[in-house]
Amino acid sequence: MKNSRKKERTEEILIGHKEKFTQILHDPKGNTLIRLLSGAIVEPDTVKSTIKHQRDSGKDKIITQLAVQATFDPLDIFKKYHNVFFIDTNTKVVHEKKISIATIIEVRNVQIEAVKKGIKVNLQKSTPWYILFENETEIHSEKIAIALLINKLKNNPDYPEHIGIISDHELGKHVQYNTRKLPLFDAFYLPNGYEIAYASADKKNDSILNKLISECDKCSSEIFDNFKRSKKLIIAEREIPLEKIRKIISKN
Numbered sequence: 001m002k003n004s005r006k007k008e009r010t011e012e013i014l015i016g017h018k019e020k021f022t023q024i025l026h027d028p029k030g031n032t033l034i035r036l037l038s039g040a041i042v043e044p045d046t047v048k049s050t051i052k053h054q055r056d057s058g059k060d061k062i063i064t065q066l067a068v069q070a071t072f073d074p075l076d077i078f079k080k081y082h083n084v085f086f087i088d089t090n091t092k093v094v095h096e097k098k099i100s101i102a103t104i105i106e107v108r109n110v111q112i113e114a115v116k117k118g119i120k121v122n123l124q125k126s127t128p129w130y131i132l133f134e135n136e137t138e139i140h141s142e143k144i145a146i147a148l149l150i151n152k153l154k155n156n157p158d159y160p161e162h163i164g165i166i167s168d169h170e171l172g173k174h175v176q177y178n179t180r181k182l183p184l185f186d187a188f189y190l191p192n193g194y195e196i197a198y199a200s201a202d203k204k205n206d207s208i209l210n211k212l213i214s215e216c217d218k219c220s221s222e223i224f225d226n227f228k229r230s231k232k233l234i235i236a237e238r239e240i241p242l243e244k245i246r247k248i249i250s251k252n
Contacts, residue, residue, distance in 0.1 A: 007053035009063065009206075011072045016046040024070060030079030032070040046175050051206070063206050065198040067174035068164070074207045075121065077197060078110035081164035086209075087149060088168060088201055088216035089142040091135070094227045101223050102131040102145030103216040121208055128219045142169040143185045150194055161193030168213055171198045 015024065015034065021044070023035035034044045049066045051074065064074045078084060089102040106126040113120045131148050135141045146165060153159045176182035178195045190196065199207070204214035 007061075009051055009053050012050045012052070013070045013072070014046075014048045014050075015044050015070055017042075017044045026070075030069055030071075030076050046179060048175055061200070061203075062171055062198065063200050063203045064209055065171060065174065067178050068195045068197055074199070074209045075110075075112055075119075077164055077166075077209070078107070078112075078123075080162075081195075082160050082162045083108050084110075084164040084166060085149060085153075086166045086199075086212040086216050087142070087145060088213055088220060089145045090217065090220040090224065091141045092224050094224060097134055098136065099224075099227075100133055100135050100141035100145065101220045102142070102149070103128050103219040103223075104131070104149060105212055105216055107212065123208075125212075128216065130219075130223065132223075139185045140169070142167060143188075146184060146196070147188055150191060154191065161191070163194050165194065165196045166199050166209055166213055167196055168199060168201045168217075174198055 015021075015032070017034060017036075019036050021034040021036050025033040025035060025041065027033060032044060032047050033041050035041050047066075047068060047070050049064075049069060049071050051063045051065075051072075052060045053063065055061050066074065066077055069076060069080055084107045086105045086107070087102055089100055091098065091100040093099070104126075105128050108124050110121065110123040113122065131145050133141075133144070133148075135144055137144075146167065149165070150163075153163060154161075170177075173182060174196050177184060177190055180189045183189045197209075199209035199213045201210070201214045201217040203210045205211070
């Protein structure tokens with residue numbers, strides 16, 4: 001019988017910098033800063049905040065990881081960014097076509113209020129919207145979906161360049177992506193003002209980050225189910241060749 005008890009959560013913060021530092025600070029916008037031995041206050045080279053539990057196998061299950069700020073509260077990510085986008089991409093074969101569906105939810109104007117039994121979170125959440133495409137390239141579909149999302153945002157004057165993207169893909173590489181030491185794919189580096197954080201879609205009761213990424217995953221699955229029932233397939237983006245991917249890159 002499966003143990004239904006919630007496993008104990010462990011919180012961990014790692015901060016790295018090329019020089020020694022004596023103090024960790026936070027500015028009003030939620031950014032993590034450090035004080036060097038010289039007294040100068042600067043941003044650290046890398047930051048990674050993790051909430052996890054140990055699986056029955058002994059390996060760690062990561063619930064959230066913010067490779068952007070030092071905090072034990074995942075809700076602090078809403079202090080750092082003007083807008084936060086949750087994205088989850090599912091890929092299946094439907095009617096003999098390899099189809100990817102990325103579901104996206106935008107969150108803004110988050111207000112956190114202390115109440116008697118804890119906290120109350122008020123936020124503006126968009127209706128889930130979708131990017132549908134055939135992807136026959138060697139590039140993972142979630143990377144393409146993130147690139148397409150960024151392209152849409154950068155071409156929209158309503159969005160300032162301070163955007164957080166929550167994904168459950170490639171957890172181990174988020175620090176390198178956010179510090180622009182590693183491209184998301186090909187020659188596509190995250191543009192300045194864009195950063196990625198991680199939330200697990202199968203831990204929806206842990207935090208609102210997990211709940212929203214789980215909702216994205218559920219919506220993508222429902223669309224696939226509708227396709228199978230209707231036997232009709234409407235694709236917003238047909239097969240995306242590398243030439244088109246590189247065209248997207250060139251705009252960033």
